Amino acid sequence: AQEKETRVFEAEVSQVLRLMIHAMYSNKEVFLRELVSNASDAIDKLRFEALADASLRADQGEPVITITIDKEARTLTIADNGIGMSRDEVTRSIGTIASSGTREFLERLSGDQKADANLIGQFGVGFYSAFIVAERVVLTTRRAGHQEAVRWESRGEGDYTLEAAEKAEVGTEIVLHLREDEDEFLEPLRIETVIRRYSDHISFPIMLVETLEDGADHDGAEKDLEDTRQLNQASALWTRSSAEISEEDYTEFYRHVARAFDEPLTRVHTTVEGRLKFTLLLFVPSARPFDLAMGGQERSGGVKLYVKRVFIMDEAEVFLPRYLRFVRGVVDSDDLPLNVSRELLQDNRVVRSMRQTAVKKVLEALEELSADAEKYATFWKAFGPILKEGVIEDGDRREQVASLLRFASTSTEGAEQTLSLAQYIERMRPGQDAIYYVTADSYQAALASPHLEIFKARGVEVLVLTDAVDEWLVNHLSDFEGKALRSVARGALDLESLGESSEEQTSEEGEDKGDAAESEESSESQEAPAPWLGEVGELLGERVREVRLSKRLTDSPSCLVREEWEIGERMRRILEQAGE
Ligand code: ADP
Ligand code: MG
Numbered sequence: 001a002q003e004k005e006t007r008v009f010e011a012e013v014s015q016v017l018r019l020m021i022h023a024m025y026s027n028k029e030v031f032l033r034e035l036v037s038n039a040s041d042a043i044d045k046l047r048f049e050a051l052a053d054a055s056l057r058a059d060q061g062e063p064v065i066t067i068t069i070d071k072e073a074r075t076l077t078i079a080d081n082g083i084g085m086s087r088d089e090v091t092r093s094i095g096t097i098a099s100s101g102t103r104e105f106l107e108r109l110s111g112d113q114k115a116d117a118n119l120i121g122q123f124g125v126g127f128y129s130a131f132i133v134a135e136r137v138v139l140t141t142r143r144a145g146h147q148e149a150v151r152w153e154s155r156g157e158g159d160y161t162l163e164a165a166e167k168a169e170v171g172t173e174i175v176l177h178l179r180e181d182e183d184e185f186l187e188p189l190r191i192e193t194v195i196r197r198y199s200d201h202i203s204f205p206i207m208l209v210e211t212l213e214d215g216a217d218h219d220g221a222e223k224d225l226e227d228t229r230q231l232n233q234a235s236a237l238w239t240r241s242s243a244e245i246s247e248e249d250y251t252e253f254y255r256h257v258a259r260a261f262d263e264p265l266t267r268v269h270t271t272v273e274g275r276l277k278f279t280l281l282l283f284v285p286s287a288r289p290f291d292l293a294m295g296g297q298e299r300s301g302g303v304k305l306y307v308k309r310v311f312i313m314d315e316a317e318v319f320l321p322r323y324l325r326f327v328r329g330v331v332d333s334d335d336l337p338l339n340v341s342r343e344l345l346q347d348n349r350v351v352r353s354m355r356q357t358a359v360k361k362v363l364e365a366l367e368e369l370s371a372d373a374e375k376y377a378t379f380w381k382a383f384g385p386i387l388k389e390g391v392i393e394d395g396d397r398r399e400q401v402a403s404l405l406r407f408a409s410t411s412t413e414g415a416e417q418t419l420s421l422a423q424y425i426e427r428m429r430p431g432q433d434a435i436y437y438v439t440a441d442s443y444q445a446a447l448a449s450p451h452l453e454i455f456k457a458r459g460v461e462v463l464v465l466t467d468a469v470d471e472w473l474v475n476h477l478s479d480f481e482g483k484a485l486r487s488v489a490r491g492a493l494d495l496e497s498l499g500e501s502s503e504e505q506t507s508e509e510g511e512d513k514g515d516a517a518e519s520e521e522s523s524e525s526q527e528a529p530a531p532w533l534g535e536v537g538e539l540l541g542e543r544v545r546e547v548r549l550s551k552r553l554t555d556s557p558s559c560l561v562r563e564e565w566e567i568g569e570r571m572r573r574i575l576e577q578a579g580e
Pocket of ligand 2: 037127
């Protein structure tokens with residue numbers, strides 16, 4: 001299989017390519033960021049593999065990313081001495097759309113170019129972004145541990161060729177034959193600006209090599225002159241002091257590690273030095289990453305793990321609990337062994353300590369973020385339902401997580417979840433001692449609930465819970481700051497102490513007797529149970545446990561209620577669906 005072969009891209013690749021070139025044109029310099037980001041990842045991977053496989057160490061030079069400008073040939077070359085790719089890996093990584101999110105992404109394309117451009121911007125473009133500025137891309141790569149190299153070449157128009165090649169060093173070299181109007185990328189200053197802007201955080205040196213005009217020497221022999229200089233600081237960003245890191249650097253670093261394209265909302269950057277030494281640089285994104293937004297909640301969780309500045313693994317999930325799985329970033333430990341495995345991380349005292357600090361710091365950062373209503377609303381829309389899981393998962397921090405939750409209520413404007421439990425408590429009516437909530441499939445449906453009538457009449461605010469996770473949430477959050485959470489649809493109501501109702505209330509009667517729901521009737525003042533209650537009871541038969549008079553209604557003639565101990569309606573449906 002060493003001969004030259006021509007292969008067609010997967011149909012989706014061609015489609016992405018065309019759209020991307022169009023969509024990204026106004027922001028075309030991002031191709032450099034993408035290629036440098038890949039080069040950096042490749043060097044990380046080689047360092048990591050060489051830890052376990054001594055034979056690879058011979059291949060490992062001083063890590064460096066080189067950008068070479070050749071004005072005469074009109075090429076821009078990005079090279080690294082990282083892990084490289086085998087022939088198979090080239091086909092798999094570069095001829096196909098690997099990520100499962102991509103297909104779904106393509107299905108969402110509307111044909112409306114403006115909307116699609118936006119989508120692509122959020123999605124990111126990776127290697128293919130080279131075609132924004134290049135009419136032809138030639139990639140030559142040699143996998144660490146392999147002797148033979150492979151050359152991949154394409155015009156980005158449906159097919160590519162693969163052939164065996166020679167390459168002295170391991171790593172990857174990507175030659176961009178620039179399109180006619182892209183001469184700006186032959187200007188060293190332009191390259192320098194772009195690298196400073198997007199790639200200053202890269203831990204390895206990025207060198208700019210400029211091939212100067214051929215100087216003909218005395219003998220008339222052509223001689224290339226080269227000018228080489230380093231464009232970045234080349235130290236791991238998280239090791240620098242935060243005072244020396246600009247907001248832009250943080251943002252671009254976040255985009256690099258998270259493979260994301262949004263602005264992070266907040267971050268934690270902290271170094272702990274004591275019994276253990278470690279650094280955390282963690283970000284809270286402002287948008288759900290693409291695959292998360294597509295309903296695949298779980299794939300991209302976790303942070304990058306470094307040990308003493310050496311990359312060890314992606315998506316290390318043990319450093320944060322599941323309910324903070326939207327957090328992205330790096331953790332760097334001085335105490336873990338370089339050969340640490342996923343299994344070893346599972347039950348490890350160093351990890352536990354780092355995780356403790358990470359959770360504490362992230363929750364504090366969210367707390368701080370909540371002072372900015374607009375930013376917090378962005379956070380809450382993207383990740384609120386995930387954070388809610390913390391109340392269920394993290395018994396130790398239940399109250400702290402609960403204080404970060406936001407809800408819609410009968411008094412908030414519309415379905416937007418902006419109200420904290422603390423605010424609710426502040427607004428409670430004098431004499432009110434519980435936090436009331438109603439669960440429903442939608443805000444509108446909840447507001448129509450007859451259960452709310454008495455609350456409306458008494459001016460008592462009710463939280464409106466409509467997320468799938470809410471039934472579990474309220475099962476685990478029995479109280480907040482000493483106030484019980486109570487469903488409007490369950491059990492006996494006790495709004496009497498509020499004492500403001502004009503209605504004469506009758507007493508509810510009856511004890512729990514069975515499993516069925518109850519039906520209630522409202523009635524004007526009555527001392528004893530009305531005889532017709534029995535008749536209604538007979539009529540409804542098995543369908544209800546009991547018919548009783550209610551004080552919860554003001555307009556509707558009757559409604560169904562549950563006993564305090566019964567599972568909620570939505571929960572019941574969910575369990576039914578699950579076959580329980
Ligand atoms: P991503 O970086 O998000 O995976 P890209 O399109 O940027 O997506 O790259 C696709 C894949 O191609 C990478 O995951 C990697 O496996 C491979 N790749 C790209 N550039 C390089 C490189 N310089 N060295 C080694 N592998 C690379
Ligand atoms: Mg990439």
